[in-house]
Amino acid sequence: MFAKMISNANKTLLVRLLSENFKSQAPWYGIAIVAMIVVAAMTSASAWIMRDIVNSSVVSKDINRVFEVAIMVALIFFVKGIAGYVQSVFLSRAGNNIIAKTQKMLFSRILKQGISFYSKYPSSELLMRITTNAQAARSVIDLIVTSFVRDLFSLIGLAAVMVIQQPSLTLFSAIIVPGAIYGVRHLTKKVRKIMEQELASLGMIIQNVQETATGIRVIKAFGLENYMNARMEKYVSEVEQRSNSIAKLEAASSPIMETLSGFAIAGVVALSGIWVLQEGNTPGELMSFITALLLAYEPAKRLARMRISLETGLIGVRMMYELADHPIDLSQKDNAVELAAGKGEISFRNVNFSYKENHRLFDNLNLDFPAGKTTALVGPSGGGKSSIINLAMRLYDPESGSVMIDGQDLRDVTFESLRNRIAYVGQDTFLFAGTVKHNIGLGREGASDEEIIAAAKAANAHDFIMRMPHGYDSDVGENGGNMSGGQKQRISIARAMLRDAEILILDEATSALDSESEYLIREALTRLTRNRTTVMIAHRLSTITFADNIVVMENGAVAEQGRPAELLSRDGPYRRLYELQLLPTAEQAMLL
Structure with a gap:
């Protein structure tokens, strides 16, 4: 029946x-x-x-x-x-x-x-x-x-x-x-x-x-x-x-x-x-x-x-x-190994990658991020800067070629060991429900209150936190609704500082800060990035003056790269970006 x-x-x-x-x-x-x-x-x-x-x-x-x-x-x-x-x-x-x-x-x-x-x-x-x-x-x-x-x-x-x-x-x-x-x-x-x-x-x-x-x-x-x-x-x-x-x-x-x-x-x-x-x-x-x-x-x-x-x-x-039953398009190998301790050098070798079929973004991309150095990615939107970060964090896998850290292909290592080596601050700051202390503490499990406060001070967040109704025990609200954009960004930076990872990834990490806070954060980032592999995306060139190396990305390819002074001495894409942002046009000069 x-x-x-x-x-x-x-x-x-x-x-x-x-x-x-x-x-x-x-x-x-x-x-x-x-x-x-x-x-x-x-x-x-x-x-x-x-x-x-x-x-x-x-x-x-x-x-x-x-x-x-x-x-x-x-x-x-x-x-x-x-x-x-x-x-x-x-x-x-x-x-x-x-x-x-x-x-x-x-x-x-x-x-x-x-x-x-x-x-x-x-x-x-x-x-x-x-x-x-x-x-x-x-x-x-x-x-x-x-x-x-x-x-x-x-x-x-x-x-x-x-x-x-x-x-x-x-x-x-x-x-x-x-x-x-x-x-x-x-x-x-x-x-x-x-x-x-x-x-x-x-x-x-x-x-x-x-x-x-x-x-x-x-x-x-x-x-x-x-x-x-x-x-x-x-x-x-x-x-x-x-x-x-x-x-x-x-x-x-x-x-x-x-x-x-x-x-x-x-x-x-x-x-x-x-x-x-x-x-x-x-x-x-x-x-x-x-x-x-x-x-x-x-x-x-x-x-x-x-x-x-x-x-x-x-x-x-x-x-x-x-x-x-939806297939998992990004999975860990059954025989994945731990990512061995190392200096944190990131390498892209003959990487081909696309988000959509028949619309390739990277075509045999080769790029190195030296260990212990700060590399800034600049260039127009859609050039591939965020995609490089996504591949380096293994949020996506390349179609062919390999992305490596200290010579190990990311597809061969465990997710946990990879993520433990990386700290991240994104331009779209996200805070979890809970207190300020809880959000910073998520950077490293088991961190003490003293370590959380030290990270907040380094991120120039301690003073405004102490002005909140309950200090570090204050509720941040839904996705940080009780804070300003700059305050949320500094909490996010403090979280990354607390992680103290060998590799630091910054995606427009100072985009939401006012000039004074930006100056203080840049000082903190200078200390934080010392002897640490740092990859940072920046649209505002004033935030990357301390970078050891600058890579200009255009249409999924490296247009040029080198030290800031070296690139400014050339008549290339970086110099044009620099002049566009930092030098006034003739019309603007007349108004000054």
């Missing part, structure tokens, strides 16, 4: 879901299933005992028998209540554990993905898949367990009571089954498509809320409140309409069952009158049969609607597994 309810693709999905989750929750599901069987048995017993209730009070009129039956009724419902409680508690425990395990698995999986993965899946969609889809996994398993244990066993037990009490009437009442199956099958096809659209709209709602929270300054500055409101109303209305459509389709199974059941029960009542009045059957047998028939209605209705609910839940499960 179950095999005919869902498609082959969904069968495979369901088998996987059950095999990955049911075994680990077997003790809890085992207890819940036993409790469900007891509930099903007590439901059947409550129908069966109606025969004794009627016969003892109406036919035999035996008061002692009436008391015995009353005690049995109380016992049946007491046992059913206890079993129902046990079923609910252990079913919830298993379901909650499935949600927790699934969410942990999905989050661990996306953490292993490369940077390119996050351009394919926006944060709103990842959030929806980790939350809503994990709930769907639990819902599907709960549905199967309850429907195929509690409802099915209840239906079987009640059918047995009906057959024993009135076999002919049981056969007559079975006429509702084919009609119910046909009606539900028709409804299921419509539900599947609407549910997929609804999940897409839910993702847009989450995205809109996220954009509002992160871009609230832009929204306020440009008066975009009405635009954001209209967009949210559109998405919410779409979800509302689709939810109503699904509710209508799910509810449509009820009138199908109600109508068919009504005809069946009406026929049973008519025939039962003939059996009791003309055939001599006892009224207790008839009452027991009718009670069983009425009690069977609810589990039969839930089983009839099961396919609709199952198809709806499996859409979320499928989306969950799409995320879980």
